[in-house]
Amino acid sequence: MLPPLVFPLLVAAVNVVAVDPLVDVDYAKYFGTARPGGVTDWLGIRxxxxxxxxxxxxxPQDPLPEEGVQVAxxxxxxxxxxxxxxxxxxxxxxxxxxxxxxxxxxxxxxxxxxxxxxxxxxxxxxxxxxxxxxxxxxxxxxxxxxxxxxxxxxxxxxxxxxxxxxxxxxxxxxxxxxxxxxxxxxxxxxxxxxxxxxxxxxxxxxxxxxxxxxxxxxxxxxxxxxxxxxxxxxxxxxxxxxxxxxxxxxxxxxxxxxxxxxxxxxxxxxxxxxxxxxxxxxxxxxxxxxxxxxxxxxxxxxxxxxxxxxxxxxxxxxxxPSIFGDDTNEGTIFVYNTTNTIGESDTFLQAQFPYITRAQLAKINILYPVTNDTFPAAPNAGKYWRQCSNAYGEIRYICPGVYISGVLVQAGVTDSWNYHYNVEDPQQTAEGYGVRHTVETNAIWGPQYVTGTPPASYNTTNAGVVPVMQGYWTSFIRTFNPNTYRYNGSAEWGTWGEQGYQRLLIQGNGTLMETVPADQQGRCAYLSSIAVELRQ
Structure with missing residues (x-):
């Protein structure tokens, strides 16, 4: 509750902005903060x-009444x-x-x-x-x-x-x-x-x-x-x-x-x-x-x-209207980078999906063969880190998004968009993580507005992707279409389309439409076919 001498000063400040920071939500009154840049925030509302x-x-139950004015x-x-x-x-x-x-x-x-x-x-x-x-x-x-x-x-x-x-x-x-x-x-x-x-x-x-x-x-x-x-x-x-x-x-x-x-x-x-x-x-x-x-x-x-x-x-x-999408290397931050054998890879997948069968794991091992092209500066990475990361990333993240985008179109939702985020940060690539899970949040919100430490490149070499992503997202928020107010010079984001598998590719040097590669389409088709058996 506000001290009695402070409240009159805050009330006087209301007159200098267009919106009253004091908002009554019936069970309580919350006093927000009008920032110099023209945004008012109310923090910690119950x-x-x-x-x-x-x-x-x-x-959850309805919030309880609160006496006086709450400084938010x-x-x-x-x-x-x-x-x-x-x-x-x-x-x-x-x-x-x-x-x-x-x-x-x-x-x-x-x-x-x-x-x-x-x-x-x-x-x-x-x-x-x-x-x-x-x-x-x-x-x-x-x-x-x-x-x-x-x-x-x-x-x-x-x-x-x-x-x-x-x-x-x-x-x-x-x-x-x-x-x-x-x-x-x-x-x-x-x-x-x-x-x-x-x-x-x-x-x-x-x-x-x-x-x-x-x-x-x-x-x-x-x-x-x-x-x-x-x-x-x-x-x-x-x-x-x-x-x-x-x-x-x-x-x-x-x-x-x-x-x-x-x-x-x-x-x-x-x-x-x-x-x-x-x-x-x-x-x-x-x-x-x-x-x-x-x-x-x-x-x-x-x-x-x-x-x-x-x-x-x-x-x-x-x-x-819906947007679904993923990052290139969805699995790398989750799979243990010491994964060095096919047994360790299969054990990791089975720990996450306990209903997976040996036959399904055998098929997955064929679809995701071991790769020797480990990420550049990750010399201590296990031989199967990337193999397991690729499989886990598509099972849990990428292929469900591909599936939903297609189902929406089949159900008559023509406003169905999908994206593939592939903006590489030099340090994360060098560490072996590639374009990691949810890294695009730094571009959507702006690196200075997220909690935690954003990749350094989002303030330097990759700073240009921030207005591009914010343009698509705020356009979608405003009009249910990512193109209406998209950033000048960015590609028109086409829908998944009747033919399917059309998505926006977002890279450090620009944006363009791409077709989901045939091999990824095939892997996702198999993973979607066993998804209910995996209890997803």
Missing amino acids: YAAPPLGELRFAA NQHGLICLRTPGDPTVNTTSEDCLFLDVYAPSAANASSKLPVYFFIQGGGFAENSNPNYNGTGLIEASGMNIVVVNFNYRVGPFGFLASQEVAEGGSLNNGLKDQRKAMEWVQNYISRFGGDPDHVVMGGESAGAASVTYHLTAYGGRNDGLFQAAAAESQSFATMFTVEQSQWQFNNLVLRAGCAGAEDTLACLRNLTVAELQTVNIQTPFPGAQYAPLYMYGPTIDGDLIPDYTYRLFEQGKFVRV
Whole structure:
């Protein structure tokens, strides 16, 4: 709450900008910050009640009323991650916050297009927290509003078992996301945004979330978004509630709750430190070691009625203009760079996709032969690092995007665009990672507006790709078409097309349309044919 002597000074400052930074969202009043460049931001807005106590493992609830004026000048703490560290002070179980960025000249009648961004992190962490929407707003000519937010991950967001289904709620991380989208519907107009013009975006697990919301409730359209833009959509193994029981049982054992009459209540009564101490990754049944990401959305027969591949195949998805796409070397940051034998490669793939069969692995080994052209300055790389990276990158990321782009066109969504991002950063190429997973986020948001350390070249030799990507993205946000306001000199981005397999190639020296290579088409055709067997 504001000190009584400070509030009059802030109220006086309202008169120097076109939009009132003090916004009433019914349950609270939030005072944002009008920046000198013409963008106002409101940071750390609660969009749901703190998920504490009995609300641990429960669906998100409406935010609680707050007295006085809340100074919205600090990001909320991000959600607890898996594996857990009880000593980290940047995370909290009380983490359901969002940020809003809007042109200061906007008002409640502006009805500006809204970009609603879902961050990634493998459903194990919030890996893109607190991205600053200023760069996108400036690139749009001050014509959009940007929203990003935190959502629960790991067991806090995706613990599944019969006990959780009966005494709590399943897929709470996705329900958090929908709660935030509902908040946008209720309140974004007060910040200058149009609730009837929302583009749902995301990268990696955030892009996976885009596909889950497209297929939610079997493709039921709740009017929460009107277009979608997914970067490196991630298709992991999915389990039913029954198949997820082992996760709950193992957590109960590690937490010392096995003897409790009500094991779910026992888990709820643990302190955060106690729970985080035992919040680790464990192998999927049948696998030899833990996967990269253990928790994730569960087939619950409701929000998620089936495997994502099958829902798209059956046409059970919301039909909206859509962008899907990937980076050239999607798998390199995930596969262990010491992978040196075909056995190590197959074991890695089986750890991520435990239902994969020996016959399928044998076929994959033929489709992805060992390559001796390891990345230039990675002399200690294992012989099969690139082979396994290529396979994993296409199984989990690239081929699902290729598949969805085609399905959209077949379903009558002619506004279906796909991209291949191939902008090489010298250092990352030298380190062996190539054009790594989700590196394009630095160009879309602008390297100075992301958290973490962007590749140095995005401020030097690759700086030219930033306005190109921002031109496509902000044009799509504004008009549901990436070409309307694309950057001068960039290629017209053609749709996937009736003939299919047409995508935009983005490189350091420019953009052009390309046809997906025939060999990649063949590999993706096979991987899509076994996707349901892999439980994707």
